[in-house]
Amino acid sequence: MDIKNKKILKSAKNFEQIYSISQSNRRSNKFNFLPNWLDKESNLFLEEVNHCKKSYYSFKRGALIFVDFGINIGSELSNRHWAVVLNKNDSPKSRNLTVLPISSKEKKFSVMIDEVIQQKSKRFLLPILDKVGFDYFSIIHYALTEITPFDLGSAKEIYQEFLIQYGDVYNSESAKKIYGNGAGMEKVENTTKKLKNLVNHYQRFNKISYAKCDQIKTISKDRIIYINELDPCGKLKVNNDTLDRIDTKLKELYLKD
Template sequence: MIKNFNKFLDDLIFEENEKSFLKADKISYWMEDWMNYLKLEESFECRRIPKLKRGSVVKVHLGFNIGKEEGGLHYAIVLDNNNALGHSLITIVPLTSVKPKTDLKNLYDNQLFIGDELYWSLINKATVMLNKLESFMNQEGISASNHLKIKKELDYTKRVINEINKMKKGSIVLMGQITTISKMRIYDPKNKFDVLNGVRVSNDILDKIDNKLHDFYLKKIKIVDK
């Protein structure tokens, strides 16, 4: 089995085209992450993940998937009404950003445009965090270990801001990709200091998601007078 897997990766690499090479690269990265998840499985404490409410925004690792299934790192919205700290699973719906070629007037039935509200919520919080971290970095007498830790958080916050800027034209909820995942897959927030901790979409957006869920998954009930 391992031999066949290695041969499959080698074949992708030797095809010498960018698409196949990127596919091999993604599979390799995901296999490494998957092994790390397996090592973490026994010691993982889901209670350390901050309390997540319906509408909370998270960044999750969906792995390497097939066909049109969403994979990789994705921002998502939590759908659980009441997810306890001790619950190891969580149900989310992934998001995607509006691309230059996206035709908002002709989205698929299982897609929901929610505007740029999320962009402004995230960019405002990330900018505040960035300013605080830069202020800490410039303080005198900071230890080398703390300086390194703050620099790491600063670099991550800058990367997040670059990601958030891709949402400037708005976000789309991928209603057809709702999935339940282990909290081990949560990349952010892992603690109360992370960028996404406490970030939620508005009740108006949640109402739109509820209506779309009803239209997409539930049959319309016709009431017949007796």
């Protein structure tokens, strides 16, 4: 496609030059993500001009969300960071949120988050893992006892472990539904893959984090990143003590004595 608008053409050439320079001198890592961000931003603009209808979640004050802040100018925050939601009365109709970005580095105007994000995620991911284990056991046990016995091979050991763990709560009727005429195992495997992706994602955030109270921002909810539909992003939350300390720091920074 020929670019007819001269300013858009010039911008495209500038972006190409910026990316090329950044790859050669490696002075700023933020420009490594420039192509991905421009692609994402252009797609979001297309959705906007085409009036694509979207539904949004409602977030509680103190919720932790994973945000793509994009590529910004100078020392403005760029790229992907966790953030704390500050809104007191968010609604599904609201398209924006006011947030505090989170960093693993402590600064003068930062407030420590009460618990590492990886640890917070476990409260949501472990129940999913438990259900995957139960569904896997139910399918295997149902097939062995209700359909036809077969050699478990290398899966025998894990089956025996699950038998000890879930045998007392096994129910043949519910197992039949989980089995789903043979389609159940594929669902379990798909869920397992998604869960592994989430575990790998959250393992990266295993350090103490700090809310950057001098970097308060209002963002579009379209910037929030979900790894998949099982992602607890937005369900994780800082505790009330952390919110109180954030409030104190914000008053210190932005309000007169």
